[in-house]
Amino acid sequence: MRNVLEKGLALGLGLAVKSKEQIEAIVDELVKKGDIKKEESNELVSELVKKGEQAKNQVDEMIKERMKIIFQELNLVTKEDLQYLENRIRELEQKQV
Numbered sequence: 001m002r003n004v005l006e007k008g009l010a011l012g013l014g015l016a017v018k019s020k021e022q023i024e025a026i027v028d029e030l031v032k033k034g035d036i037k038k039e040e041s042n043e044l045v046s047e048l049v050k051k052g053e054q055a056k057n058q059v060d061e062m063i064k065e066r067m068k069i070i071f072q073e074l075n076l077v078t079k080e081d082l083q084y085l086e087n088r089i090r091e092l093e094q095k096q097v
Contacts, residue, residue: 023048 027045030036036044071078 020045020049023052 024045027036027041027048031038031041
């Protein structure tokens with residue numbers, strides 16, 4: 001049952017959007033139903049929270065990478081590009097003075 005629960009919550013990034021309190025409530029319900037033992041509940045909550053954080057981090061990285069690609073395709077200026085240009089302008093202005 002434990003594996004089924006983990007797979008079910010992980011599906012659709014469910015863990016990434018669940019708070020620790022929500023996960024605890026789900027696990028407590030499973031304990032009440034007898035699907036898992038009380039002794040396993042704390043470990044399961046910790047595991048699920050950790051997996052949720054990992055899933056969220058993976059999604060964040062995927063979004064960042066996709067945004068970089070979109071910016072490049074649209075030829076948009078990045079923060080780094082702008083900073084470089086501002087620094088270069090300052091250097092040129094100082095050389096003129």
